[in-house]
Every structure is written in C-alpha cells, then in structure tokens.
Amino acid sequence: MTGPATRTRRSDATRAAILRAARERFAADGYDRATIRAIAADAHIDPSMVMRYYGSKEGLFAAAAEFDLHLPDLAEVPPDRLGETLTRHFVRRWEADGTLVALLRAAATNPGAADRMRGIFAGQLATAVARSGADPATAERRAGLVASQILGLALTRYVVRLPPVVDLDPDELAAWVGPTIQRYLTQPFPPSRASGR
Amino acid sequence: MTGPATRTRRSDATRAAILRAARERFAADGYDRATIRAIAADAHIDPSMVMRYYGSKEGLFAAAAEFDLHLPDLAEVPPDRLGETLTRHFVRRWEADGTLVALLRAAATNPGAADRMRGIFAGQLATAVARSGADPATAERRAGLVASQILGLALTRYVVRLPPVVDLDPDELAAWVGPTIQRYLTQPFPPSRASGR
DNA sequence: GTCTATAATTCGATAGAC
DNA sequence: GTCTATCGAATTATAGAC
Numbered sequence: 469m470t471g472p473a474t475r476t477r478r479s480d481a482t483r484a485a486i487l488r489a490a491r492e493r494f495a496a497d498g499y500d501r502a503t504i505r506a507i508a509a510d511a512h513i514d515p516s517m518v519m520r521y522y523g524s525k526e527g528l529f530a531a532a533a534e535f536d537l538h539l540p541d542l543a544e545v546p547p548d549r550l551g552e553t554l555t556r557h558f559v560r561r562w563e564a565d566g567t568l569v570a571l572l573r574a575a576a577t578n579p580g581a582a583d584r585m586r587g588i589f590a591g592q593l594a595t596a597v598a599r600s601g602a603d604p605a606t607a608e609r610r611a612g613l614v615a616s617q618i619l620g621l622a623l624t625r626y627v628v629r630l631p632p633v634v635d636l637d638p639d640e641l642a643a644w645v646g647p648t649i650q651r652y653l654t655q656p657f658p659p660s661r662a663s664g665r
Numbered sequence: 666m667t668g669p670a671t672r673t674r675r676s677d678a679t680r681a682a683i684l685r686a687a688r689e690r691f692a693a694d695g696y697d698r699a700t701i702r703a704i705a706a707d708a709h710i711d712p713s714m715v716m717r718y719y720g721s722k723e724g725l726f727a728a729a730a731e732f733d734l735h736l737p738d739l740a741e742v743p744p745d746r747l748g749e750t751l752t753r754h755f756v757r758r759w760e761a762d763g764t765l766v767a768l769l770r771a772a773a774t775n776p777g778a779a780d781r782m783r784g785i786f787a788g789q790l791a792t793a794v795a796r797s798g799a800d801p802a803t804a805e806r807r808a809g810l811v812a813s814q815i816l817g818l819a820l821t822r823y824v825v826r827l828p829p830v831v832d833l834d835p836d837e838l839a840a841w842v843g844p845t846i847q848r849y850l851t852q853p854f855p856p857s858r859a860s861g862r
Numbered sequence: 863g864t865c866t867a868t869a870a871t872t873c874g875a876t877a878g879a880c
Numbered sequence: 881g882t883c884t885a886t887c888g889a890a891t892t893a894t895a896g897a898c
Contacts, residue, residue, distance in 0.1 A: 479881070482882095497774065498697075499774075500695070500697035500698060501697060503872085503873065504873080505874090513882085514882065514883050515875095516875085516883070516884090517881085517882070519875060520882090525873095525874065573773045573774060575825050576695055576769070576773030576774065576820075577694065577695030577697060577770060577773065577774060582824070582826065586826070590827075590828075609829045609832075611829065612821065612827050612833075613829075613841055615817075616822070616830055616842070617814050617817050617845070618817070619817050619820055619821055619825070620816050620818065620821075621817065623773075623813075624809065624812055624817075625813070627772065627779070628772050628782050628783060630809050630813075631787075632806045632808065632810075633810070633812070635806075643855065643856045644849070644852075644856055645813070647856070648814070648848070651844065651845070659841055659844070676863070679863090679864095700891070701892070701893090702890090702892095710865095711864065712892090712893095713865070713866090713893090713894085714865085716892080717863085717864090721892080721893080722891095722892065722893095
C-alpha cells in the first residue's frame with residue numbers, strides 16, 4: 469500500500485501542473501511576457517522547479533507547444549462539405565484547448581514558435597489537404613490559403629478580439645467562412661480572373 | 666535667409682529618424698523585443714533622446730503605430746471588382762510600409778496595440794465597407810470577416826512566413842483571395858447553409 | 863540639444879541547504 | 881524533490897553635466 473507504485477509520484481503532478489500553467493500563461497501573454505516566475509506561481513510551485521524539469525524557458529515552451537490539430541480524414545468527408553467540416557473542427561478544437569492560441573501569440577515574436585507553427589501547418593494541414601482529393605501538385609498551395617483564413621479567424625477572434633468576429637457563433641462561422649475554405653480546396657486551378665490558362 | 670525658418674531644425678530630423686527606426690524594429694521584433702536602445706542605435710542617436718521626445722516606450726509605440734490604411738472610396742469601385750481591388754490595395758499598402766505588420770506583431774502580446782488594431786479596423790475598414798453599397802445593418806459584420814482574411818493573409822505571409830503563402834505573387838493573391846473578400850462584401854445575408862430564411 | 867552615469871526593476875538561470 | 885538566496889544581464893527611466 470505504501471510501495472512506490474501506489475504512491476502517486478509528486479513530480480508527475482508537479483510537471484503536469486507546470487505544463488498546464490505554462491499553456492495558459494503563454495496563451496494569455498505570449499512568449500516574452502509569460503515569465504517563469506508567473507507560471508510557477510500559477511502552478512503553486514517554486515520557479516526553480518520549472519528550470520529543473522524543463523531546463524530552460526525555451527524547453528518549457530517546446531513542451532507546452534506540442535499540438536495535434538486532430539484533423540479528420542478528409543477522404544471520408546463528403547466533398548461538398550469539406551469547408552464547413554474543417555471550419556467547425558477548427559473552432560471546436562481551439563476553443564477546447566488554448567495551446568494553438570498560445571502558439572499563435574508566441575509565433576508573432578518568437579522565431580522558434582513561428583517555426584513550429586510552420587511545421588504544424590506544413591505537416592498536419594498540408595497532409596490532410598492532400599487526402600481531400602486535391603491535386604497533389606496544388607495541395608500545398610491550397611493548404612497555405614486555408615491556413616491564411618483559419619489563422620486569420622483565430623487571430624481576429626481570440627487575439628485581437630474584433631467584436632464582430634467574436635460575436636459570430638459557430639453556425640454563423642461555418643456559414644460564412646466554410647465556403648471560403650471550400651473554394652480554396654476545390655476551386656479549379658489556376659483561379660485567374662482571365663479564367664483560361 | 667539664415668533665420669530659424671530656413672535652417673532645418675535638427676530635432677525634427679532626429680524625431681523622424683527615431684520614428685522610422687522604431688517602425689522597423691517594432692515590425693521586425695514585436696513590442697517587447699524591440700528595445701529603446703536598439704531603436705536609438707538604428708537612428709544613430711542616444712537612447713535618452715527617445716525618452717525625451719516620446720516620454721516612454723508606450724508613447725513611442727503610440728506615435729509609431731499611427732496608421733492610415735489609405736482605403737479607396739469603395740463607392741467609386743465597380744461593384745464586381747471590390748474584392749480584387751481591396752486585396753491588391755492591402756498587399757501593396759503593407760509591402761510599402763511595415764507599420765501595419767509592426768502593429769500586428771505587437772497586437773499579439775500588447776493590449777494597447779490590440780486596441781489600436783481594433784480601432785483601425787472598426788474605424789477605417791468598417792467605414793469603407795459601409796460605403797461599398799452593403800446594408801448598413803450588416804456592414805460591421807462584413808468588415809470583420811474581411812479583416813479575418815486580410816489579417817490572416819498578413820500573418821501567414823509576413824509574420825509566420827508560411828512558404829506557400831509567401832510564394833504567391835500579387836496577381837495570384839488577387840485571384841485566390843479577391844473572391845473571398847468579394848463574397849464577404851456582397852453575399853446576401855444571412856449566408857446559412859439552409860439558404861432561404 | 864545631446865550625452866554620461868546610474869537608479870530601480872525584472873528576468874533567466876545557478877548553487878547549495880535541507 | 882523542494883526551496884532559499886542570489887548572481888549576472890538586460891531593461892526602462894531619471895538626473896544632471898556640458
């Protein structure tokens with residue numbers, strides 16, 4: 469009963485508390501303003517513990533910014549509902565977990581965070597788009613356009629907090645932004661105004 | 666001829682040099698990382714001069730973040746070319762002047778900068794949209810949606826630097842993003858998937 | 863008007879007691 | 881494993897000489 473397996477290791481709880489506090493602080497304040505001292509205070513531990521467990525502020529951020537978009541397999545989504553599905557997914561995902569907003573805030577000033585953001589969208593999003601039926605030759609470009617609208621939505625809704633964007637509910641967002649994403653994914657290529665090639 | 670009116674006052678040149686350097690530093694590094702020392706070094710003056718002229722770092726930023734989108738009168742733009750016109754205008758505007766990118770970077774972590782960003786888009790953009798022929802009752806919402814795509818484009822192209830977005834030239838941007846802006850401005854309201862009301 | 867010197871904070875990181 | 885104490889560096893801001 470008192471063996472090492474039954475006694476929950478304090479360090480695990482401490483590590484988890486630090487990570488949770490770090491995500492909140494990084495999301496709320498960005499990389500620079502989020503201090504190790506403040507994160508430690510939120511987690512009710514000593515600042516030196518953060519250093520002990522994560523080595524440095526960079527290391528803590530790297531651990532806190534692990535992020536899986538949990539994108540659905542777009543090959544199994546009805547082709548005419550790709551935009552709506554993706555829009556609703558993103559809104560749900562980042563309202564349930566502030567990590568992506570933290571990453572977005574940090575990416576504005578921290579090169580490492582910007583690099584990680586590029587990695588997420590090049591890896592996870594571009595990969596998902598490639599499975600949506602898009603021509604592989606254009607998939608990366610389409611993913612970039614999708615990112616421009618999706619991240620712009622996150623920026624205006626959660627960071628800058630533009631009132632008209634904050635006020636939209638998920639259904640309205642899907643109705644307005646969904647068709648944009650749909651067009652970026654399915655519009656014949658190239659979409660030049662002179663139409664032809 | 667040698668009166669005070671003909672002799673260019675040194676202080677004016679110094680103030681202008683400080684402001685120019687501040688815009689570049691704020692754009693490149695964001696509010697926190699852009700230091701008064703670095704700005705002063707860029708302007709080849711002493712850091713204390715910055716304090717003398719602008720009072721504080723906040724005051725300097727406030728002066729450097731004055732920004733006029735120079736939006737055209739949308740009442741004079743052919744209604745079917747609103748999206749393309751606006752998209753090209755924004756790309757041209759912020760590639761000629763890094764102030765908006767500076768403001769965007771700063772807004773990610775600095776509440777004052779976010780407030781200013783809201784002011785610009787509520788004031789200048791919403792006002793322009795209201796003159797585009799949009800129903801006044803929906804103009805603010807349409808402006809918010811336009812902002813979400815336009816700022817997302819700036820974010821992915823100039824801050825995060827997603828390669829596929831960076832690689833698009835102005836013509837391609839107008840062809841891809843223009844229709845999005847056009848739809849946000851002219852799509853009948855509401856755009857629900859269930860179409861009718 | 864311009865610069866030197868420095869005050870007053872605050873931060874990340876380290877050393878070491880317990 | 882956890883905390884106290886503190887270092888060294890960097891920052892904004894101020895005081896005052898010239």
